Each structure stands twice: as structure tokens, then as C-alpha cells.
Amino acid sequence: MMITWIILVSLVCKSTQHGNGQENGVLQCGPQNLTLTSSDQMIMLTWTEDDPSCSAVHDVLVYELVVLKPDSSIPLTGEVSVMPDQIGSSHSWNWISPFALECFSHSVRIRSRYNKQTSPWKQEHTHPGMENLKRPGVYPKDRFFEVGSNFTFCCILPAGEIFNNTPGSSKLRRISNQTYAFTVHMTQASNYTCNNVYCPSTEHGACAYIGYPPQDKDLQCETRDLQSVECHWTFGGDSPVSHKSPTVYHLLGRECREGGGGLEIRGDEGRCKMEVEMDSGEINWTLTAENKLGKVELLDRADLIKRVHMIAPNTMTASTVNARNVTLEWEWTVPHYSNLKIKCHVNISHGETHTIREYFGVGLNFTVLNDLIPYWKYNVTVRCGTTHHLWKWSEWSTTVNFHTRVPDALDVWRQAVGDKIIIIWKMPLANQSHGNIKDYRVTWEKTRSQGKEQQHTTVYNNDSLALSLDMTEEYIVTVTTRNEYGSSSPSTITIPSRNPVSDGTERANTSWIVRSSGSFNLSWSPSPAASCGYIVDWCPTVGHCKVEWLKVSPNQTNARIFSKNFTDGVRYLISVYACTQEAPVLLDRSEDYVRETRIKDGLFQSLKWKQKDSDVEVYWDPINQREQSAFIRGYVLYWWENDSSEKFSTNASTVNPEDTSLTARKLPINNYKFIVMAKTAVGECGTTNITVTLNPLNNLVKPVLIPLLTVFGLLSLITILCYQHWTCIKQKVYPPVPEPVLTWPTSPGENRCRPLHVDQYPYNEPEFLDVSELHYNLGQVVNGNVSEDYKPFASTQTPGGYINQPLKKSTSPPLTLLTIDAPSSPFRSVFSNPSYNLLMETGDQQSSPGPRLQEGTPLGRSFSEYQPQSNTQTFNLFQTTEEPRSPMSCDSTYIVLPKST
């Protein structure tokens, strides 16, 4: 029995599990976690199902919903179908009531249905209703309504109070005991404040804002700065309720906020600006406008690259105002414009005339207006747009007013004088000043300081200003001038840190100068550095130099230079500079005359002469070439004898203008007149003469006087020496021996006088000299070379005789032999005095006709130098040592005197 019951129970359980949540006709899979929310008139119910039995549902699960409310006897129903794959997730259902939820209580019931099985009802209450809360009045309160709409209000009367009649146009119908409904047609928009809605015949009422949903339209998007989008639309106007429910705008889902240029409503135009990536290609730009009464969505499809609406040019200035042209400059507030191809319209107005000129350029920010009328007032304004895909022109810029009466820009140049820089300008002519020039303003500053250390001064009635500038710095000097109408455009020149005038070492000589009837025709090679043209300046090379200059356009490499200050015969220094954006660069420098003139006589003011034998050299101080009135191409020297009638018989010349002398050669002794002249293109000129008288003795002075003086000096020396050693000499020369026998002293040293140290000869070691007088008789010499009249071989110089050959260097043995050459035959002779045998050996067969001193022992300095034309008297003092094998054993000193020829 027990087992049977267990089996039955198990079967029942089994059948229940297979019944898909159905148990005895009641569906177990029902709504769970009900949540009822309400807003204004809408009720929303959310729920889930988490019953395990729901997992067995394999088909559509349907939820039935019923709203119960007192104004309708028939309940409103709704259904929500849930697919099997949605089971377990959250579900919702909403319902919008025609009444305000405050009018009465609402309740919602829900159950599930599956295969004709339903779950139990579940009920949720919503707003309990003001009637139940004992709060009479008109509902809803403070709600927004669109103009033209209808709405049913409810009026809840206090307990016990009822309507006696049905007043006004409102149609009252009773909903519950104390609640009545009446419909209001919203015909009139709210003004000032909300509209009053009264519960008829009572003082109860409510406030209703009646207005419009956003009515904006015509969206158009563009970019002005190439980094943000600006969308414009037609603003729908202020809604009567806008102060209570302002319209909120979103562009591409991002809110446009007021302030900071994001959202801006001006009149009937709205604008929203937002930073965006500037991608190329078309994009849908969507703007939504929403208030409490509705929402509107505006769309514009655009490629912003083709929708550039430029911002008007800023900071318009007429930077350079001349009589017939003006430079207009402006700035862009958007950096990206500098890379944009731009075209601009310039509206030029004067009087009733308006002219528009068009200009193009990348990042165009200036233009030059030409063909203007001098002395005229102009008003100019500019607008710009992109060259390609012009979307819109920018707004017109602010108007610039200018008068073409201001002075033209000054022509400014500089000149370095010593350590000063002279800023020079050309005073404006009448057609350049356009009025009375009041003053000139010179401003200078270091390039490095960039406007921080600007200095200036005002100059009146002058065309230059000397500045003492720091030469290690580069300066920018600006000069302007003013007339009664205004200031000229600034003229600027850069003064480099080093003086360019003195720096000409690296330049090439690439210019040519051709004189042309009082002017120069100058041409030069083009320079790539000359971005703004060339400047040619000139100045006299001597005297006061006030530089003049001429400016030449970049495409021009020649110029005709003319000046009223040009003077014939004055040399000018002409320089060519390249005009650059920085300091001028010296290209070339030349010197020339407008016209060369004859150099005045007396050019050689320091003319002198000197005689060299029979030559006459005429010389002078160097000539300052620059001071001359013509190029000197050399000099020429003329001379003639004073008593000669023939002029310019002979001449000498040079082509070097730097030469300072000319020589007339081999002139006979006479009186001459010399003339020196400079050779120039205009002939020989600058004549300077000098008279010269040649001195006949001039040739004998040196060859005669000098030897005489030399001999005198030597003789004086010998005399002094002899005087000082007279005793010794006397003893040696006149020994106390009987005449005529000559005997040798027994001891070589006994009769010797004290040694004589001869300092005059730089011997290596002191020598001891025995001086003796030698007498010999040549009568026995058979050789004809010996004088026949027996003249003693003594120390008397032959008058006028001299040795006209070099002395040979002594190289051998210490023994020195006095050899007298015998041309005819060698001979040997012995003095007649047996005790005084002098061995005379013939030489080596030399045939020299005169006596000759052979080479001896080098005792010191040798006399090897040839002394031409010198009368030489040679005294050779030798000391010989006794040699055992010597043919003559004699320790004597010989005084050899050259034989007179």
C-alpha cells in the first residue's frame, strides 16, 4: 500500500514537471519584481521572470496587462509577447493616460499566459490621486502645452462640495465623487507668465505654459578657422515658455553650450560652433533643438574644405603711402590662412566712386594699390575668400583711410667716415614731399635688441645724421619724414657690425666704366644676392667726400651716373653694392675721372738728382695718384746740355706710375737741364725741371783718395811701432859689430832683442821676430831680371806702383823662401858674404816677369782678397826656424818689398 502511494505521488510529480510550469491550470511562470513608475501622464511597468519553471517555456509567453481607473468602467488592456530567448530578461510596458495621473488613482494588473494557462494576477498601484489625498485643486499643475492642443484637466473639489451647474465653455464631466474633468483648448500662447486654468465656479486653478516646440530650420554648416565647424540656422523665435523651458541644442550629439562662442542666438539666427577634425569629404551635420514641447532635427550635408568662410582681414594698415601707390597690409587672425589660396576684393572709394580690384595669393596679406590719384583721399576696405570652391566672401574689413599727400618714402643711404656712420637721405623734391616737410625722424636700434632699445632723434632741414654706433653690433636705421598731412613710409637700412666700406678684399672686379660726356656709364655683373636691386655710390677720392648714390632695380645691371657735382680732373671712387634684405653687400669698387685734365706743372715738387760716375739719377718723392687730375701711366725724363740749342735730345722713361726715379746714363761732363713729366691720357704733363752740373773730379775721388788715406794710415802705424821699439831695432839693425864683417852670434839667443809681439797679425801663437837689415849686392847676379843699377832692395814704395793681383794663400811648410823668379832661367845665387849665404833658388820654371811671393806657411789670416786699383805696400815678416838640411841656416826676418816695375 505504502509503495503504491509513493508511486502515485511520484507520477503526479512527474506529470507536474512535464507540464511546463502548469500546475492544476495555473501557470507558475509569472511576472516577478514588478516596478511601476510614472511621469506626467505616462505609466511604465517593468518586470522579469525568474521562476525556474519559465525555463521550460519553449513558445511565446504572453503577458496580459489591465489598467484600472475610475473614469472608465471598461478596463484598458494590453499584451506583451515574450519570445523564448527573451525569457529571463527585463520587460516593460507603458501607457499614456489622457488625464494627469494626479486626477485619480491608477492601478495596473499583470499576469502571464501560456498554452491557455495563466498565472495569477499581480497588481501594482500607481499615483493614489489627489482626491484620495484630500488635496482639492486643478490638475495637472504647471504643465507645458503646445499652442492649439487640447487637454483634459481634472478638478478635485473639496469633500462635500459639488457643482451646481456647468458654467463656461468647459464641459465638465464627473469622474468620481469629488473629481470632475474638463477639456481646455490651448488657443493662446502664454504671455508674461503661465496661463491660468480655472476649475469653473471655483477659485481653484492651475497654471499652464502654452507655447511652441522648437521651430528652427535651414541648417548650414561651414568652417571659419579650418579647425572648427560653425553651423547656422534660422532661429524659430523665442517661445513664450523659453524662460521656463529653454531650447537645448545638440550638434552631432554634443551639446552646444552658451558662452565661449559655442551657442549664440542673434536675432533670427542661431549659431553653434564646435572643434572638429577637418576630414575631407562630405559629412552629415545634424543639429537637434529640443524643449519641453518637442524636438526638431536639422540636417546639412557638407564638405567643410569646400565651405570655408574666411574671417575678415584684421589690422588693416596703409603701410606705405605714396603719391600714386599705396601698400595695404593686413593680418589674419587664423594661422591656417597662411597656407590657403586666397583671393581678395579691395574696395577703393573716393568721393562717390567705388572700385573693386581683385588680388590673388597664398596667404595673401598685403597688396599694392597702384594708379592712385595724388593729393587724394581714399577709403579702402578688403574682403577675402578661398580661390577654389569659394563658399562665401568674408565680411568687409574695417575701412582704412589715407591721403596720398604724405611724403614719399625717403631714399636713404649710409657712409662710413672714420668710426662714425653718416646716415644720408635725399631731401624730397616738390613732387615727393606733397607738402611742406616738417622734419626727419631717424630711429636706430641693435638688430639683436628687437625693438627694446630703440633710439631716435629728429632732424630739421638737414639731409644727414652722424651716428656713433658700436661697430661690433649690427644696427637697423629707419628714417621717416613728415609733412603737415602725416608721416612717410619708413625707409630702413642695415648697418652691419663691420664696416663694409673698408672690406673690399674679396670682391671681384666685375664692373666696367665708360665715360660719357660728363657722366659715367657703369655696368656690372648680376649678383644673386641683389634681391632688392643695386646701389651705386660715388665720392671724390680726396678732399671732402659727401657720397652720392643711385638705386637700381634688381633686373638692371647698368646705370648712367650723373651728378651736378661732377668736376673734370677729379678722381671718383665708384662702388657697386647689392641691395639685400640685410646690409648692402659691396660688389665692386673702381676709380675714374669724368674727364681727365692735364696735370699742372710742378708735379714733382721734391725733384732731386745725384751723379753716379757719368750717370745722373733724377728722383722724387712718391706721387699721390689720387690727387692728380688724370691717371699717371708712367714718367719720362728729358735732358739737354744747357748750352745746346737742341731740346729733348735724349730721354728716359718708365710706365710704372709708382716709380720714383729715372736715370740718364753716360753723360759727358757738362751742365744739363733735366725735365720730368708724367705720362697721362691727355699727354705728358706735370712738367718739373732741374739743372745739373756734372763734376769732373767726381770720378777720381774714390780710386785716389781712399788708397792714399790707407797708405798714410799704415805708415803712421809702422812709425809708431818703430818709435816704441827703437832700441831693439837699433840693436838689431846696427849691432856693435865691426864693419863690414858680419858675424853671427855664437848663441842664437844672446844677441836677440827681446821678442816683439806683433799684435797686428792675428797669429795663432806669439811669434818672436828677429829684425835685421839685409843688404845685398845684385851686381853679381847674371840674370837680367835684377836691376842693373844696383839699387838697393829697400823699403821704398815705387811711386804709383801697386800689386794688381791677389795674394796667394800660404799653405806649406813653415820654411819660407824668398824666391825671385827669373824668367829666363832658374838660377842660384849666393851672397858674397860667406857668413851670410843666402840661398837663392829659382822657382819651378815659372816665367812670370816680376817678382812674386810664393805661398808660405799660413801664419794666420791670409791675404787672399783682391783689392783692385790699390797701391799696396806689403811687408811680410817671417820667422824661420833653423833646419839642419836647410841650404841656408839663417834665423832672420826678411822684409820683402815689391820690386818696382
Place this chain on the structure above:
Amino acid sequence: MAARRTRRMIGSDVSRTTAARAAAIAEQLRYECSILLELYKKRESFSADFSVADGRLVSVPPPSSQLDTRDKLWRLHSALLQCRSLLERAINKEEAELGDGRKADYETQRKKVKDRLSLLLINTGELLKAVDGTAVPTPSLDGLEIDGPTVLFELKLWVYRIYKEVDYWTKTAITTLQALPSVLAKERVMAPRLRSTRSARR
């Protein structure tokens, strides 16, 4: 007490003058307040026969014949002071909840009434000081429903009631102030008798 009476006597002439001036100001205020009410009803589209339930916003002791001049003045001054507080609150609340930022005739008139009410308060204060001889005690604003409703329609009614309250107390002020000189004169006559009676009792 005697000193007080003496001071009151000394200030009687001043009080009459001040009372007359205050009465004139109250007259002007009533006129301006009536204009304000008309402008407000027009602005808020209230019908000509629009009315609100009776009931005072200002809380003061009930009127009584037993009240002497000083107490009447004090009651009036206190009521006007509360009126000004309510008016200021109404203006702020209205501008915050209902205003659209415009400055039209209504806003101008509203300010005029507020300024006039302040002037009246200065005069009633001086009068009270002249009559009493002591500093004017500041009436308490406790219990005054000064926050106002949050629902707009009720806010409109509340503002209207405040204007009506100002109007009511302006009229009361006129009545009180205009009657004040004769009352003061009667009290001056009565004063010696009271003094002699009190001296006899001593």
C-alpha cells in the same frame, strides 16, 4: 511712568506733524497699491471679479477699543513691517518662478509700492518713537508664512493676497494716522486729571 507721560507730552506736537505726514504717505501708498493690483490682475489674466478667500497673512493682535494710541501705532507699525517682508519675498519669488526678465509697468509699480511702504514704515517708526519716547521694538516675524507656495497658480494667488494685505493695512494706516491728532489732543487734556487723581491717591 510719570517720566514717560512727560516725554509723551513734549513730543505731542512732533507727533501730530509726523502723523499727518505719515497719513499722506499712506494715502499715496494706497493709490499706488490699487494701481499695482490692477496691473497684476491684468498681467495674470484675473477676471474683474476675481477674488481670493479672506484671511490675513499678517499676524497682529486683534483691534480693540482698549488699545491706547501707542499700542495702536505699534500694531500698525508691526503689520506694515510684516507687509514689507511679505512684499519683498513675493517680489523675489515672483521673479524667480514667474518672471521673464522684463521690466514693464508692473515691475516698476511693484518697486514703487515697496519703496513707499518703506517710507511709511520710517514715518510710523518715528511717530511711535515720538509718542512712546523709547526705541521702537522690532516686531517679531515668527509665524509669518514667508516662504510661499511652490505651485505657480497658488503662488500667483499668494502674491495677490500679499498685495491685498498691503492694500488693507495701508487703508488701516490711513484711518489710524488720520485719527491720531484728535486722540493725542484728547489725551493731552486728560493727562492733568490723571496726574492729580494719582497724586491724591498717594
